[in-house]
Amino acid sequence: MWGDLTARKFVEALYNTVKLVGNILFIIYAAYIFSYAISFAGVGEDVTKFVVGLELTKLQFFPRPLHPLHNSSGASSKASA
Secondary structure: OOOOOOHHHHHHHHHHHHHHHHHHHHHHHHHHHHHHHHHHHOHHHHHHHHHHHOOOOHHHHOOOOOOHHHOOOOHHHHHHO
16 A cells, blocks of 8 residues: 555656646636636626616515425415415
């Protein structure tokens, strides 16, 4: 178990590390480019105008939870009726 690190295994570990880090950095860089393109195209401003145009109250803006204990037709509302 201990002392099994040969030069070949060390080079293989370095190679696998470089591949992994390269993939992660590629994803981060691609996300950066995509974010820049979306920002440059003005999509964020269009979405903001659309949401503001809906004229929602603060409570209407946030969606209701999807958890079954928080639905409006739950047992708690039937018991109080």
